Amino acid sequence: MTYETLQVSTGDGICRIVFDRPAAGNAINARMIVEFAAILAQCEGAGPDGVPIAIVVIEGGDDVFCAGGDFDAVAADGAAGDPEPLYDVWRALAEGPFVSIALVRGRANAGGVGFVAACDIVIAEEPARFGLSELLFGLFPACVLPFLVRRVGHQRAHYMTLMTRPVSAADAAASGLVDVLCDDVARELVRHLDRLKHLRKPAIARYKTYMATCRGDLDAGKASALAANRACFDDPAVIAGIRRYVTELKLPWEA
Template sequence: MSEVLVSREGAVVTATLNRPARRNAMSAALVAALDALLADLAADPTARVLVLTGAGGHFCAGLDLGEVGDASGDAATRLAAQLARNRRTGERFAALSALPQVVIARIEGSAHAGGLGFVCGADIAIASADARFAAPETRRGLVPAQILPWMVRRMGRAAATRMVLEGRTLTAPEAAAVGLVHQVVADAAALDAAVAASIAEILQGSPLALAETKRLLAALGPVAPAGYAEAGAAAFSACATGPEAKEGILAFQQKRKPSWAR
């Protein structure tokens, strides 16, 4: 079964991240399927809305740490693989944001790490009350390289700074208070209703005007300065292939504190 389920009703496309046993963590197969969908949508003038959501009551738990922590190959091979993966991650968030369609993130459960990139790259983010948001990279010996500029754009630098340095989990009301999401509703049924209401409002706008409005929003300024994406990829790669990431990922998998935690 595909790790991204795609359905369409008229001009509305729904993409469901489909690894519920892993809280929809981003495997190589999942992101390849998502990248293909984003490329198709970028060239599809008949689609007007993309709803991005997750299966099994979760949105996305970020990168699959089993793949991030893969120790196969020599040091140079591992570093090159991490560098390529992180570059593609940044490109994916940019591609999502640049779609001519209005993108709605429908969020339940976990929206962690790279999942926050999807939340912040979307145009509109709506969450159920059980949603939880975290940027726990530093607790794993990693850095929030490619999600950070998107978080800053959505939340502002002060709120994003506290979130990535503390690494703690925010509740849905806390996420709304700092601007990470636009709306919080009671449960999954109310979430479906809120997303449907947002779609109905969006479809009152003309396709060309909506797409041009998104282009104007992008023209207000880049998400990150020139060179940031490469610097972020290099920083992530250096950390991901180092001893602290090995310890942090192992501690996470073993459900214990890493050696540096007090």
């Protein structure tokens, strides 16, 4: 597939996706959504080198991560189009069988916050800012909010929506929208990959499927917790790894 709005590189179980509409502030248009959906569908399997994709990294520019929806397209067409494909892209980041990581150096606004909130891990630098400006235009971030509420809670998402002003990276970290605040996201990514590369894709997929339904309710969650636990120990690869550790004192990834 030829990409018009993204830069994509894949190898060694990692897919890196970079927003590539700098003149438009990396704004989200219909083509970007189609391209993102196609890439994430491919990440369900293996890369060109045959290694299963276990990690997806998304990033923007130094000044702008993603400015949100493309207002030029809305002004020209008089409509924003169907929101479902973009929601499905965010859901794929949130629930897909890979670890999704957002690297944020600059401004993330509106739908850009949706991409951030949908990811499993968010690493940001101090200049990053996160805002929901929709109410200023008579809109509200209906599709962003389910992902944002999941990360920061109802009231923080509510306040952020009402105030419409960007919050700092430090405030975003305090709220839980950002997991790691650092001076250099590239260096911090390397540290994360050094650990994440040991995770097997089947384990990631099984965990994220379970976590998508886990709500912290001890009674309602009991049946699915027991079923998930039993499924883990029914996996021959899991048992083989445990036996190898007991007999050889070697972790599953060690030669």
